[in-house]
Amino acid sequence: MLKKEYATALHYAKLAKENIPYLMKAGVSQDGIDTLEQYVQTMENEMKPQKFENDYSDLFLKLLNEASRLYKMKHFSECHKMLNQLYAETKENSMRFGQILGTKGNAYLQEGLYKEAIDSFERAKGFFHNVKDIERKEAANYLMTVLNGICLALDGLGQTDKAIALLEHEIELEELTQANEHKWNLIITLCNRLIKDNQDTIQYKDTFFCKILNYLDQVDNQENLSHEIRGVLYSSYGSLYCVTEKYEESKRYYELAEKEFLLINSPNMKKVEQMLNVIKRQLQK
The missing domain is CATH 1.25.40 (Serine Threonine Protein Phosphatase 5, Tetratricopeptide repeat)
Structure with missing residues (x-):
């Protein structure tokens, strides 16, 4: 059933529910009343927007995992094609853009394309710094992965000193508070x-x-x-x-x-x- 039809059906079902006393007077059985109430509840659940969102989130993660599997199997071309398509189809969502670009960076890292890896990781880092407040703790974990990726790419380019400087710079940017696990991880990594x-x-x-x-x-x-x-x-x-x-x-x-x-x-x-x-x-x- 289309969303517009759901809304129309729900509207009339609610009107009927509001008039249950009159329905009972008209001889509608209790089973009929119970069925109506269940119907309204079902329709309300169907109209909840997070249902599609949850389904899409599951699909997004499945595709992201599949892309990771592809680069680990050294199917780099297929991996990048999938990630490019996923990026193009993703709506404004900093967390997801960061995840896609981070995965792309990992693929480049596996290919030995260190400059391309750094570019992807840097772009991912920008998105992870721009997530919603509720996502910041999760994003901090991804940031550590991205920073480690940049350091590995710098190692690959023979620029270990830059990797050290990057970690020290990131530590300076963070405030040392009891809630800041990101900085603790940075310090330990350094x-x-x-x-x-x-x-x-x-x-x-x-x-x-x-x-x-x-x-x-x-x-x-x-x-x-x-x-x-x-x-x-x-x-x-x-x-x-x-x-x-x-x-x-x-x-x-x-x-x-x-x-x-x-x-x-x-x-x-x-x-x-x-x-x-x-x-x-x-x-x-």
């Missing part, structure tokens, strides 16, 4: 990158070590961190002490991370267990 890129040169308590430690302490001083974030944070501490050969301290932090991850059955558990085995072997030497 620290892990600094540790990995400089693991052969970091010395215990040197300037670089203290810089990373100060970043991590900023996050550690926050209250109400989720178990996942605190677990990742402790893992970063553990990594920092491990590369500087302070294995007892490293072991302590990895054990703290293990406890946090155990509480939520985190997929990061396996990596922590592996690191603890490495550290225990070092301590046995």
Whole structure:
């Protein structure tokens, strides 16, 4: 039934419902009255606008997932064709535009087209910064993915220093508040990158070590961190002490991370267990 016909039918059904006392006097049975009320309720549900919206959201996510599957299978041309069509058919919606462009950036990244990837990720970032207030928490997660994508693309171009500078710049833009998980994730991501890129040169308590430690302490001083974030944070501490050969301290932090991850059955558990085995072997030497 067309929407206009739904509206007309609902209008007359409601008029009938308002006159139920007269219908009963006219001999309409209770079953008939119940049927009328059910009919009105059904029609009202059919007229709700979110029904189409929910259906479209499901379809949008299915298409987005299919595009992701295509680039992972290295079917890049098909992936981009699908994403271009999805972008063209999407109405004004910053979250969806960001998701499409972020997926496109991931596809370019897989292709080794790093400049194109950065362009797509930058455009996605702009959309994620422009979402509705109710979507900001979800958008923050996508922003982290986009920023990681840009950093990987910069690595591919041999511009690791720019990747570090980008993360530091993003951290400066964020306000450090107890509700700002995005900044905590940025700080931890930056620290892990600094540790990995400089693991052969970091010395215990040197300037670089203290810089990373100060970043991590900023996050550690926050209250109400989720178990996942605190677990990742402790893992970063553990990594920092491990590369500087302070294995007892490293072991302590990895054990703290293990406890946090155990509480939520985190997929990061396996990596922590592996690191603890490495550290225990070092301590046995």
